[in-house]
Amino acid sequence: MNKKDKKDHEQLSAYIDGELSPDEKQRMEEKINSSLNLQKKLTDLKKIKSLTSSSYKGINESPYFETRLFAELASRKPFLKRIKKWMPAIVFAFAAIVLMIVLKADPHIIDNLIEKQKTNIAGFYKENLKPLLFAADLSNEDIFNFAMYRKLPLDKENNQYLELGYDTTGNQYFEIKKIAEDNNQNNYQKFIAALELNEKQKEKIDSIIKEYADELNSQILVNENNTVAINANLWDYQKALLTDLMIFAETSNRKKFREMVPHSVSFTNNSDLFDVVHKFRKKKSKSYIILTPDSIFSEDLDVNTDEIKNQLKELQITLEGDTNKIKSFSIKINYDSTWQKLGDKVKWNSNFKISVDTNRCRVDLSGFFDNKNSFNTDSLNAMLDSLTKNFKSFSMVIPKIEHFDNKIKFYFDGDSSKSFEFKYQEFDIDSLMEAQRRMLDSLPKLNWKEFYFEGDSLLSEKFPRFKDYFKEFEYKEDIREQMRELREELRKFREEMRKWQEELRRQKKQKTEEVSFN
Amino acid sequence: MSSKNKDKDLQQPQILELDDDFSLIKRFIDGDESAFRILVQRHKEKVRNIIYLTLNNSEVIDDLAQEVFITVYRNLKNFRFESQFTTWLYRITVNKCKDYLRKKNVRKIFTPLKEADDKLEFDNSVEKKDISRIVMDAIQKLPYKLRVPLLLKDIEGFSYQEIAETMNIELGTVKSRIFRAREGLKEILKPLEAELR
Numbered sequence: 001m002n003k004k005d006k007k008d009h010e011q012l013s014a015y016i017d018g019e020l021s022p023d024e025k026q027r028m029e030e031k032i033n034s035s036l037n038l039q040k041k042l043t044d045l046k047k048i049k050s051l052t053s054s055s056y057k058g059i060n061e062s063p064y065f066e067t068r069l070f071a072e073l074a075s076r077k078p079f080l081k082r083i084k085k086w087m088p089a090i091v092f093a094f095a096a097i098v099l100m101i102v103l104k105a106d107p108h109i110i111d112n113l114i115e116k117q118k119t120n121i122a123g124f125y126k127e128n129l130k131p132l133l134f135a136a137d138l139s140n141e142d143i144f145n146f147a148m149y150r151k152l153p154l155d156k157e158n159n160q161y162l163e164l165g166y167d168t169t170g171n172q173y174f175e176i177k178k179i180a181e182d183n184n185q186n187n188y189q190k191f192i193a194a195l196e197l198n199e200k201q202k203e204k205i206d207s208i209i210k211e212y213a214d215e216l217n218s219q220i221l222v223n224e225n226n227t228v229a230i231n232a233n234l235w236d237y238q239k240a241l242l243t244d245l246m247i248f249a250e251t252s253n254r255k256k257f258r259e260m261v262p263h264s265v266s267f268t269n270n271s272d273l274f275d276v277v278h279k280f281r282k283k284k285s286k287s288y289i290i291l292t293p294d295s296i297f298s299e300d301l302d303v304n305t306d307e308i309k310n311q312l313k314e315l316q317i318t319l320e321g322d323t324n325k326i327k328s329f330s331i332k333i334n335y336d337s338t339w340q341k342l343g344d345k346v347k348w349n350s351n352f353k354i355s356v357d358t359n360r361c362r363v364d365l366s367g368f369f370d371n372k373n374s375f376n377t378d379s380l381n382a383m384l385d386s387l388t389k390n391f392k393s394f395s396m397v398i399p400k401i402e403h404f405d406n407k408i409k410f411y412f413d414g415d416s417s418k419s420f421e422f423k424y425q426e427f428d429i430d431s432l433m434e435a436q437r438r439m440l441d442s443l444p445k446l447n448w449k450e451f452y453f454e455g456d457s458l459l460s461e462k463f464p465r466f467k468d469y470f471k472e473f474e475y476k477e478d479i480r481e482q483m484r485e486l487r488e489e490l491r492k493f494r495e496e497m498r499k500w501q502e503e504l505r506r507q508k509k510q511k512t513e514e515v516s517f518n
Numbered sequence: 519m520s521s522k523n524k525d526k527d528l529q530q531p532q533i534l535e536l537d538d539d540f541s542l543i544k545r546f547i548d549g550d551e552s553a554f555r556i557l558v559q560r561h562k563e564k565v566r567n568i569i570y571l572t573l574n575n576s577e578v579i580d581d582l583a584q585e586v587f588i589t590v591y592r593n594l595k596n597f598r599f600e601s602q603f604t605t606w607l608y609r610i611t612v613n614k615c616k617d618y619l620r621k622k623n624v625r626k627i628f629t630p631l632k633e634a635d636d637k638l639e640f641d642n643s644v645e646k647k648d649i650s651r652i653v654m655d656a657i658q659k660l661p662y663k664l665r666v667p668l669l670l671k672d673i674e675g676f677s678y679q680e681i682a683e684t685m686n687i688e689l690g691t692v693k694s695r696i697f698r699a700r701e702g703l704k705e706i707l708k709p710l711e712a713e714l715r
Binding site for chain 1: 563576668700704
């Protein structure tokens, strides 16, 4: 078959399929009519086409085809749709992998991040720290009370105080607490009055307090973010202030001073004290304990005292006469849930131990100080302890007492409102004692120890006498117990005595019978 | 038709339901999944036939047809409306068949020789089969590229143009391949010419 024939046969195949154009069809028909070969080929192709077309019988329908198809489509949802429900797990797994890779690359990254975060938070709280002396508008009375009672007001309006202290093992602590009512008023004036200081001496003691107050400026800092920063040197500083005041008091009026202090206490006999005070004052520390509503930490702060002094002067000039603006600087610490949580939050910090109750936030610093001074302060500590425990006479005003037949009258000089009289004949002492006995008898069934009233400082603050009453009651309980035991012993003794007497009687009787028998 | 009904028809002209393939595709794109079900009902038999004719294996028809419609379902939202839906559908079908054969040939390479030979063996005994079976078996002996155009033309009644679009080849190629397929089939059936008369 040559090329032309092949072309013709191809056209013939298309001809029987009806795929030629009218012109091609006409030309092909002309060719077929004139060629026996093409006619034969046409017959063959028609036969083949007929065989092919008729050979296919079709296939059976598939009745479940659609059901299967749509079930398959439902199960073959797009990839994203299918993994949607696993998305949280996938995200978590991916995050874990990323974290593992990151940690592998830099094992300290989390520590660094936490450290950075801590720095940021610390920065926020350290911002705008101002001297407490300015913020709380401290007076000479406050500074004097700080010396005597280690107590400084943080917010006078709300009776919030900072109190320094030492625990039973001698470790430092501080408390921020609310004092229900400050009964210890005008101590400074009473102290001056008790020492009978003259004007010159008053000026001198004022200047001592002023000098210390200026230095205190940089030792206690506060800001409006409820942050209190306390210099680590503050405890020693208080000792120096108290010692300095006592040295001055003793030198100013030795006689009156001796009436006020315990016999063993003398500040002028010990020349080392001057040295100790000097060292305490010169011992500058940059280390601050910073208490915030979120955390507690210690950090070195550079406090420029000269700058603070200048700022204070400027502010005082600006705010002169406008006390309301000054008040806006006072710190307000609310003992709400935020503070309650703080106790738990910082437990991990070994340097500080925080305990918070309804009235106070106490921070124990047993792990913070090494308590090793380069100079010996034991004798000073002992003396100051003795002094502060017993040094109360100057604040007490003893009333004049007049006795009458049926009453006693108490008079306070120049203050008739505080005078009162006690008419004792109106009392039936016997019935009063009986009532008290009945009241006490009604109580023993209760176990008061279970209530643990002493644990909460608020109760002690509100009801200072409660503690004494509790102890008194405990004491009476002990006596009652001893009496009961004694009664038991007496009963046993009586019993033995009775037996012994019976025995004697029996022996005597026996003897008598023997004699009569004989 | 009564005059009353006539009036009714005039008042409420029947809205022609646009159920041609394009309308159904648009409905599906707009979120109407039922439109796809209509498309399947309409074209499933044609698809199944093409698969059977192309592969001459009734066991795989439904599996492959399902694959075809799943492919259509996933890609229908990207349909461009530039050609007939059937052209696109048949092209997918033909390609699925081609893929199946390719995978089968790969498997055959790794099938033990004896087993493979058994399967290849062509049973020429006329007694056991009718003419249709003989012709169908003969068609299966043609190469794939000749067999498919011939079947699409002679059995499915496709035009040369439709075959060209479905198989993505030139129109002249279709003409040539169909002719060559017929010539080949004639040669295969030559020994059985007497029985086929």
